[in-house]
Amino acid sequence: MTLRDEVLELSRSLLQFELALIRLAKRNITSVFPGYTHLQPAQPISFAHYLLTNFFALSRDTERLLEAYSRINRSPMGAAAIAGTSVPLDRGLIARLLGFDGIVETSLDAVGGRDFALEALGVVALIATDLSRISADLLFYSSAEANLIEIPDGFASTSSIMPQKKNADPVELIRAKSAKIAGEFAVAVTLLHGLPSGYNLDYQEITPMLWQSFDELRSCLQILTSLIGEIRLTKGIAERRYLQFTTATEIANILVKEENLPFRTAHQKVGLAVKSAMKQGKQLSEMTQVDWDRVLGFTLKQRTLKLIARTLDLNLQLNTYQTIGSPNPRETRRLIALAVTRWRVLAKTITDARTRTESGLRQLRRMTSTT
Amino acid sequence: MTLRDEVLELSRSLLQFELALIRLAKRNITSVFPGYTHLQPAQPISFAHYLLTNFFALSRDTERLLEAYSRINRSPMGAAAIAGTSVPLDRGLIARLLGFDGIVETSLDAVGGRDFALEALGVVALIATDLSRISADLLFYSSAEANLIEIPDGFASTSSIMPQKKNADPVELIRAKSAKIAGEFAVAVTLLHGLPSGYNLDYQEITPMLWQSFDELRSCLQILTSLIGEIRLTKGIAERRYLQFTTATEIANILVKEENLPFRTAHQKVGLAVKSAMKQGKQLSEMTQVDWDRVLGFTLKQRTLKLIARTLDLNLQLNTYQTIGSPNPRETRRLIALAVTRWRVLAKTITDARTRTESGLRQLRRMTSTT
Amino acid sequence: MTLRDEVLELSRSLLQFELALIRLAKRNITSVFPGYTHLQPAQPISFAHYLLTNFFALSRDTERLLEAYSRINRSPMGAAAIAGTSVPLDRGLIARLLGFDGIVETSLDAVGGRDFALEALGVVALIATDLSRISADLLFYSSAEANLIEIPDGFASTSSIMPQKKNADPVELIRAKSAKIAGEFAVAVTLLHGLPSGYNLDYQEITPMLWQSFDELRSCLQILTSLIGEIRLTKGIAERRYLQFTTATEIANILVKEENLPFRTAHQKVGLAVKSAMKQGKQLSEMTQVDWDRVLGFTLKQRTLKLIARTLDLNLQLNTYQTIGSPNPRETRRLIALAVTRWRVLAKTITDARTRTESGLRQLRRMTSTT
Amino acid sequence: MTLRDEVLELSRSLLQFELALIRLAKRNITSVFPGYTHLQPAQPISFAHYLLTNFFALSRDTERLLEAYSRINRSPMGAAAIAGTSVPLDRGLIARLLGFDGIVETSLDAVGGRDFALEALGVVALIATDLSRISADLLFYSSAEANLIEIPDGFASTSSIMPQKKNADPVELIRAKSAKIAGEFAVAVTLLHGLPSGYNLDYQEITPMLWQSFDELRSCLQILTSLIGEIRLTKGIAERRYLQFTTATEIANILVKEENLPFRTAHQKVGLAVKSAMKQGKQLSEMTQVDWDRVLGFTLKQRTLKLIARTLDLNLQLNTYQTIGSPNPRETRRLIALAVTRWRVLAKTITDARTRTESGLRQLRRMTSTT
DSSP states (O other), X not given: OOHHXXXXXXXXXXXXXXXXXXXXXXXXXXXXXXXXXXXXXXXEEEHHHHHHHHHHHHHHHHHHHHHHHHHHSEEOTTOTTTTOOSSXXXXXXXXXXXXXXXXXXXXXXXXXXXXXXXXXXXXXXXXXXXXXXHHHHHHHHTSTTTOOEEOOGGGOEEOSSOTTOEEOHHHHHHXXXXXXXXXXXXXXXXXXTTOOSSOOGGGGGHHHHHHHHHHHHHHHHHHHHHHHHHOXXXXXXXXXXXXXXXXXXXXXXXHHHHHOOOHHHHHHHHHHHHHHHHHTTOOGGGOOHHHHHHHHSSOOOHHHHXXXXXXXXXXXXXXXXXXTTSSOHHHHHHHHHHHHHHHHHHHHHHHHHHHHHHHHHHHHHHHHHHO | OOHHHHHHHHHHHHHHHHHHHHHHHHTTTTOEEEEEETTEEEEEEEHHHHHHHHHHHHHHHHHHHHHHHHHHSEEOTTOTTTTOOSSOOOHHHHHHHTTOSEEOSSHHHHHHOOHHHHHHHHHHHHHHHHHHHHHHHHHHHTSTTTOOEEOXXXXXXXXXXXXXXXXXXXXXXXXXXXXXXXXXXXXXXXXXXXXXXXXXXGGGGHHHHHHHHHHHHHHHHHHHHHHHHHOEEOTTGGGOGGGGGGGHHHHHHHHHHHHOOOHHHHHHHHHHHHHHHHHTTOOGGGOOHHHHHHHXXXXXXXXXXXXXXXXHSXXXXXXXXXXXXXXXXXHHHHHHHHHHHHHHHHHHHHHHHHHHHHHXXXXXXHHHHHO | OOHHHHHHHHHHHHHHHHHHHHHHHHHTTTOEEEEEETTEEEEEEEHHHHHHHHHXXXXXXXXXXXXXXXXXXXXXXXXXXXXXXXXXXXHHHHHHXXXXXXXXXXXXXXXXXXXXXXXXXXXXXXXXXXXHHHHHHHHHHTSTXXXXXXXXGGGOEEOSSOTTOEEOHHHHHHHHHHHXXXXXXXXXXXXXXXXXXXXXXXXXXXXXXHHHHHHHHHHHHHHHHHHHHHOEEOTTSTTOGGGGXXXXXXXXXXHHHHHOOOHHHHHHHHHHHHHHHHXXXXXXGGOOHHHHHHHHSSOOOHHHHHHHHHHHSHHHHHHHOOSTTSSOHHHHHHHHHHHHHHHHHHHHHHHHHHHHHHHHHHHHHHHHHHO | OOHHHHHHHHHHHHHXXXXXXXXXXXHTTTOEEEEXXXXXXXXXXXXXXXXXXXXXXXXXXXXXXXXXXXXXXXXXXXXXXXXXXXXXXXXXXXXXXTTOSEEOSSHHHHHHOOHHHHHHHHHHHHHHHHHHHHHHHHHHHTSTTTOOEEOOGGGOEEOSSOTTOEEOHHHHHHHHHHHHHHHXXXXXXXXXXXXXXXXXXXXXXXXXXXXXXXXXXXXXXXXXHHHHHHOXXXXXXXXXXXXGGGGXXXXXXXXXXXXXXXXXXXXXXXXXXXXXXXXXXXXXXXXXXXXXXXXXXXXXXXXXXXXXXXHHSHHHHGGGOOSTTSSOHHHHHHHHHHHHHHHHHHHHHHHHHHHHHHHHHHHHHHHHHHO
């Protein structure tokens, strides 16, 4: 395969994974999931929101890959050693017949430029970094401590010494491989550092790096595509008591709206409530009106208490988010539709690129067969 | 400055350097220069051809930077901690008033995504790699051995111990800084490796890396822009006898065309001629008809001999190149016109981006001043 | 400060942290802690065992640093531009008076060698990688899910929006900084790649990289030294029911010893017991003799049942480990004594190096003051 | 092969190359060669001095490798999953029988520590960086412009299009491979970044990186060992007129000693002489007494003129260097003797390490065969 083919193949593997993310998101629009910052539960989100976020990240990577494609698919043919030739070759025609979208402008550039390879490795590194984050997430979510998802049996091994353990082997390997794949960019930068203009044999070492990175990345994507489809959420996440604290921000918002507290005060008071509840080993939902009144220093309206109670039901809280791009199920549905549209645009770009190339090659075959 | 401003500023610095390259190219369309492969003189090119090749490489970098810009200039505002908020903020309006070209779709992505920073560092690394090649070229071309260009006095220091030396200090520093700048991408990849989704304080360390890289890169570009304008070619390059051998390929081409030799044979024979000349300490131009006949095993036509003689005049040889993108002066003029057009398109893209952002901010100022 | 001083200073910071690890270990010899593999609890260890493991890792780093010191503390003085001089300087005397342990043998090496700097950055990268692991551990152990340790208040911030959260800010920053510090090695490799022998101005850029890395690393070590002293283990770790499964390996060992089962069979059977317990929502300690007999297919001896029960008490299990280097408290005490000895050897090496250097410099001052 | 075997094998390959360097140095003690700084000829050295400098650099690398060996050759056996076992294994005996020099102290360290691998990759990166410099030197020295050495035919290819060119293919590939090999350290740092304590499957990806790096590095060293033995210096280097300027420093020294000029003045005056000579297209040796007197503003003693003339004979100048470690042939002979001694110490360390390991393994075979 040539680099341009590799790029289109990799784009297709990305699209497969993106499709799997959209599909799983559709089934998890109302599945409550903890949204983490600093590895601490911050606010409740939905599992669909998590999945769609990864869809959008990967679709940006696909965009980058296709933009790189337009710089990769240029013909260097006809540059001879470095300066072209006195033989009157038609570089434009050759490019067209070989399915290129254009030519590299100068002959020295055609021979000596390797930025197209470096750019490809750069996008590949971005994708790998995304996969390393997804792997880290899956490993944490499936840890005995977090216990949020279950890695399907086909993607886990049991330990030979420790029968109680189920290790997500392929996910750890994908995390490790992402380091290797992303590292090739730095290797290529070092290799090219300080090389003079014109062709150097050093370039030859870049080619296997490209092939290997693309191969390994495609294989990682294929594994994740299969795996993601079989992931099961642990039951009862919304009922986990320690996640109730993630509603604190929204409770503060309620105090602002309903009790006219300044935001800063509302936030401080809720902080005190959380600390007092933690101290007593209570959940926020177990706080009585008396508890709240003591913390706040005044008596809450009944309406406020009801709103707080509703917020403490994580299943209901998703509905209270009002902003565009939030995990509100209504908004999630809109985002899914947007994702589908974006997916189709990317798919069409890939097909069009392929068609252009093949039409050139077909013309070439026709010409050579008639001769 | 924000990252989007940094990106536009850096694009402008790139354009300044690109302009300097075009200008110097215009003055060197017929200046013979050795085209190197493997650090060995391969074929004669023109100095303009060398400069334009670098123009096209850097204009691709500018393109990449502006494509990254379209992903950078999206608003994360309104994502709150991670999941949006129940306060009904209009994220679209906020984005418009802050001069963004759109919003980051999901709130988790807005908070946790850092691929825009990694992409920026990736393009920066590509530019730095280009600068490292240009620096290496300048250092080699100005070495006592190659002696092709003269580094202007303002950019060279004399050694305190060795009065005969003139060192191109800023060029060596640019080569070194290019390693540092390009290295930040790998650092950011390491930093992000295996981080969980959502915001992590680790991200905070990426910001100074961005600022420093952009600053140093702009300063490198400014130095190169000044320096390139004052570079002088050493006199008499076309007359250097060891460069005559770079015409060997074209002599083989002549034998193919004029004497109907198969290419492989022509190439072998010219190889023998070169070796025999080197052995006798002769130049190719000093080979007599007898010499040629002995090497070739047959008698050359007078016309062929004349064509060979013309090719051995490097000044004339540039005119013999027939392919698009070659150093033929006619072709070089076309490439300069193309470069100017491309330069203008890039300049307009930058201005348009700036205008869009400023129009949003102006509206914001109007709104806040009327309140 | 010179590089040799930086190296000794950093060694001292390492020793401070190592001392803090030993001290905390002394207080936690019998504190049960989960030992993780694949981020899953594998076998019970003690917190002291965890701390001592990090002591030994860092003491190896200190060793490496001091070995690098012996190559760093060599005098390049007297090499002149590159080839020495006709002035009869006594390089040996100069080296002695400047407190060096010897000279760089050849003048070209003295001027052009930078492997000492690269080696220093390499050891620094190893230390940083150790700190990145320690940071990741602390962040996971203090997560709401794992809840094994409490980050002292002085090293945590509460979120402005989420009052329930306590983020270990400095630990996240140390993890991020470790990426930056470790990355400088790769930058230096790139910078040096393909540079010719002899002095190049590029080298000048390595110096600030060294200073910054050493500074940041020392500051990370100081923070960790303070933090580690104030860490508190969460109460009741040994009683956590999900950790009982980590005794599975030892139960299999008991079946081998007491019931003469082949290891493979014992392991399979315990695996079945664990699965069956998990299915029933039971802990291993809640399995009755009947439960065991059903899983095993035969009747356990009373003695075996007692041993199993003892193993399920994690506090007791530590005592059952018999191998050198295990978390058995007896063994832990031996390891602490070993650590103290090793620490003293390293401390003496540092003092001796300093003394040698200072004695040279003192002699120099005496000579210059008498003149 | 195990890592410890790889380390000893690589050390042996290093020793082979170091021996080749010493041998070639012995034959080139008085071969004048330009000493470069900033890629500009600075002072005359001997080719032996260049070769010995590389010997000393590589012998430091061998030292580092053998120091790493002492940390690599420790037994992790008997750590079980992570915490040791209740089975009373004798870890010390096992270590001895498997030819280890000791054990990894704690079981968690034995299972989870990978600093030994990272350290190995770090030394490998230092060696690769040295090879990249040697490659860059060889390519520059053999360029048409510098024309100082001739790459033996077996290590060069002729271009298919350009018969006049001789490219040092393997040397360019070694330069490129050195970037790849050195890059593995950064990949391993990324891979390990933020991994938790204990075993992670990610480690598995480090092993092929080690094997591949060691393999490629050994193969690079073997090629260089063969190549270096066949390198021929170009004739007449000492007579090259542009190298005369490299004596400027020594001429200034003569003026200081013989004419009592302050160093600064001497240096300025010689600078003027060089410039004036360059302007007139003269060599320094072509400057008459009148020329010197005009530049200096006073009349030189006859003795001074003679000394200057002697210095301008580069063959004689080597003898004027007085400092330890200079290219003075007398000093070069001493350095060769020192190199031989150092080489023997390293060779013995390797043999001893091998002997220790084999004696353990022999004991093991005896024990298992008698059973």
